[in-house]
Amino acid sequence: MxxxxxxxxxxxxxxxxxxxxxxxxxxxxxxxxxxxxxxxxxxxxxxxxxxxxxxxxxxxxxxxxxxxxxxxxxxxxxxxxxxxxxxxxxxxxxRYDPGKPGPNKIVGEKKGAEGRAPASDVGRAGPAWKRVCRSDEVPANGMKAFPVDGVDVLIVHTGEAFVAYQALCPHEAVALEQGVHDGSVLTCLEHMWQFDVRTGAPIGDAETGLTGYRLKEERGELYVALEG
The missing domain is CATH 3.40.30.10 (Glutaredoxin)
Incomplete structure (x- = not known):
């Protein structure tokens, strides 16, 4: 031991x-x-x-x-x-179980051909936080989309925390707020593509995961970082 x-x-x-x-x-x-x-x-x-x-x-x-x-x-x-x-x-x-051994990335690497971070990432400043809404504007165990600097952001209340994702389904750009979630799986009702609520990872027939945004809550207000 x-x-x-x-x-x-x-x-x-x-x-x-x-x-x-x-x-x-x-x-x-x-x-x-x-x-x-x-x-x-x-x-x-x-x-x-x-x-x-x-x-x-x-x-x-x-x-x-x-x-x-x-x-x-x-x-x-x-x-x-x-x-x-x-x-x-x-x-x-x-608990996390990808169902297969080894690497299991659902986003692309940001490294260059020589394995180094691109020059634009070196010395990059911290995220620019953008206000989205009051936390009580998102229904408990529900979700709602908001425009943030020209980007539509979906805020999901998982029942325990808030998470932020792209607002449109990556399949055929259907508004995800018209779908449903049970605290574990988010389902787009147009063609039944499903995603992990906590991570945005694709489930079942879905071929692409959701783009997530860094989120924080301060004094009852929700903020996201669209970059960084």
Missing amino acids: GPYDRHVFVCTGGETCPTQGETENYVKILRAGVQNAGRSSDVRINKSGCFSQCGHGPMIVVYPDDVWYAGVRESDLDEILTSHIIGGNPVERL
């Missing part, structure tokens, strides 16, 4: 995880929780590079249990910490 009962890795350096959530802050929250629980000697929280599962994030992996979590929101961290990291019981609703 290794020196730790559990070793937790949070993707903070991948292509998409840091754009889908404040993953650096996830590390701080989990470390503080472990310390408050008096488990710093046998539980370690580490930052990690890319897991090669881009587009499914933010992602957390817990060893030696080999439990992978996808689409983790900041509001999920306390449950993961209390139930699994401290209590030993994985949070099943957040």
Whole structure:
């Protein structure tokens, strides 16, 4: 057995995880929780590079249990910490199982031919946050589209958190707010294309995932970063 009962890795350096959530802050929250629980000697929280599962994030992996979590929101961290990291019981609703081994990216790489980040990414400033709406404008367990700087953005209330995606189905540009979701799967009713609510990943017959936008909530207002 290794020196730790559990070793937790949070993707903070991948292509998409840091754009889908404040993953650096996830590390701080989990470390503080472990310390408050008096488990710093046998539980370690580490930052990690890319897991090669881009587009499914933010992602957390817990060893030696080999439990992978996808689409983790900041509001999920306390449950993961209390139930699994401290209590030993994985949070099943957040478990990630791509159904195949190896890399499973649903977005393209941003690296150039020599494996380096393009020059335009070097020294890039932080995201420009754009106000979308008040959080109470999105129905509980519902979704609604809003125009943001000429881009239509779909805000989805999953029942536990807010997520933001492109407003039109990638199949035939049907408004997704006319569809339905059950907290796990978002369904476009035009041709029944389905997507993972937490990650935007395609499910079933859907051939393309949804473009997601980084989102934050402050003082009852929702903001998205269309770039960065």
